[in-house]
Amino acid sequence: MKKNKPKYKLIIDAAVEVIAENGYHASQVSKIAKKAGVADGTIYLYFKNKEDILVSVFEEKMGQFIEQIATAIDQKSNANEKLLTLIEMHFSQLAKDHHLAIVTQLELRQSNIDLRLQINKVLKPYLMVIDSIINEGIEQNIFRDDLNKKLVRQMIFGTLDETVTNWVMKEEKYELVSLAPSVHALITNGLSTR
Amino acid sequence: MKKNKPKYKLIIDAAVEVIAENGYHASQVSKIAKKAGVADGTIYLYFKNKEDILVSVFEEKMGQFIEQIATAIDQKSNANEKLLTLIEMHFSQLAKDHHLAIVTQLELRQSNIDLRLQINKVLKPYLMVIDSIINEGIEQNIFRDDLNKKLVRQMIFGTLDETVTNWVMKEEKYELVSLAPSVHALITNGLSTR
Amino acid sequence: MKKNKPKYKLIIDAAVEVIAENGYHASQVSKIAKKAGVADGTIYLYFKNKEDILVSVFEEKMGQFIEQIATAIDQKSNANEKLLTLIEMHFSQLAKDHHLAIVTQLELRQSNIDLRLQINKVLKPYLMVIDSIINEGIEQNIFRDDLNKKLVRQMIFGTLDETVTNWVMKEEKYELVSLAPSVHALITNGLSTR
Amino acid sequence: MKKNKPKYKLIIDAAVEVIAENGYHASQVSKIAKKAGVADGTIYLYFKNKEDILVSVFEEKMGQFIEQIATAIDQKSNANEKLLTLIEMHFSQLAKDHHLAIVTQLELRQSNIDLRLQINKVLKPYLMVIDSIINEGIEQNIFRDDLNKKLVRQMIFGTLDETVTNWVMKEEKYELVSLAPSVHALITNGLSTR
DNA sequence: CATGAATGAGGGTTCATTCAT
């Protein structure tokens, strides 16, 4: 299994750094190889082609991202707390990894549509985690049962994503994680006065 | 003013078509020139460079987009109706222009970060329309006054954007505009039971 | 018609020189462009790709080659004289163009099989000229009528080709054209004593 | 002597197969190693470099080729029979080894000139066999004594080679060996009526 | 003897932009 070899991780991490520092389109394979401390050709012992590096970056990082969130959520017993935890974790993980935040929010979006579709596949498990919280909230009678669930998921993900992207584009000048309770309140209670 | 010359619009419209049909990265200047019926060099009499074409596409189309929405909103008297109208207009304008939807939701996002920052500038007036609705809602005591307004705007825009992108990626298989009331309800009332 | 533009011929001639001087595999497009005095990209305004340059070289040069031979043969009235003329012309044209001789006898043979098949197509008209001489000789009762005509053609072409290749490989140290009568005698009379 | 070790022959035979199946340019050392059942590095214990493999292939196969012909010729007493036998053997040995025919007639010709010169060296003994038949024929007064002997050899070899190449390129659709008497007649008697 | 992971040099092609007409 190639994924367990040390150079695999070396290259993945180098790719994140190089993309964050140079931008998506200026990230040559040779730069990644140099940063990883391997020869150009070595890259191709571990990855089919450049696109495969990028998809793998997303898979690896997103895999950890989701796992962390899923673990944290399991320790909460109701949907409201789970949703808050998801928001906090989503924010905190990106807040603590500057490079990763830039890569996921800005750089990887410049990829062509084929690559974007592959990235969407990787994102699927995360969307399913959101879905499960929604379902649980409805079962627990915490969330309304007249919701279009798919729309709810889109609202939650769209809000988090837009919030993080704004934060990254503002060069992370403010505290992201501290916004979590407000975002949670907005999503659960909406704008309206009662 | 170059923007009023007939070839200016010819090139802008050709650009939208070419990008929608070929995708961002396969949209060469020469293709746009051919579709517009002008020589390659002529493009550079109206636009500084390729990036300038793309920004101008966004400016032109977004200008109309926002104007339509602003006009429709002016005829509504309270923030709730205005918000619903904004959502309906946002959806309906993209639903009725297939090419534009693909270009704004998928293709232009592949541009590099400099271009994205310019696009964000163009988006500013739209975000200000959203802001004014939020402010009005708070003044009218329809929206809560303890909200982080910037977050609210990010939630609204993020939700709409994510919803439209999902719809485009699902190849516009379902009715987008009919989702407007549900989206409006979600945003105003949130997920929670009362 | 691109073939009449001056740069087309410029590139063709540069290609012959570069291949003759550097060898088939060391003939980069950039070298050909430099020798032709044009930019690398200009090559691709006149040729689809590198292979297209090579096929075109062969087409152009072989076209002239065959035309010269055909014209010379037309002025002879019997098959024996025509055959001798063909041999003389075949030898003399390659003898007077050092670069062309190297390219056709040594370098272009290193091409892959697809290109070789295309080269064979270009060679077809030459083989047909040989065939017509054979037929005429038989009609004139100068050549025997019990011959396998295809074999005869292969003998003639094979003999000429092998003779020229040997001459080129020996670095053209001896007079090629003066061998023509002997080659002609060999082909017409064979090895045997009577 | 490395040539007697079992892996030496294993690699030679693997090379012929790989070249015949994949073509000269797609025949990587790693493919040959795999087919031979050895590690890539092992190849370099038996051969200096890739070119050395190819020359060795030619040496091995050509050695057997010539030996077979020489043995067969020794049993004939006059030059005419010897020449016919040489033609028959040349054709029959290639006709019965499909891979070898493709490799010698098509694939190995794609090699660069250095390699071709080495191949020519390997061919030398074969050309000397032809030369000896020519000399014998002249001594026996079967062949004319006014011949340019080198040209005769080129005619014979060129004719055989061109005939076999045509046959391989036509995908061996007809019987090659049965052409031998006609080829022999052509070479000995020429085209002319008497 | 044998392995196979690692190396790193090398080139065809695209396309935004220019400028002489």
Added chain:
DNA sequence: TATGAATGAACCCTCATTCAT
């Protein structure tokens, strides 16, 4: 204004060869 032929910089990937084990 308008043209379009010409420019030339920039990069992914393959594969023969090596060498530590």
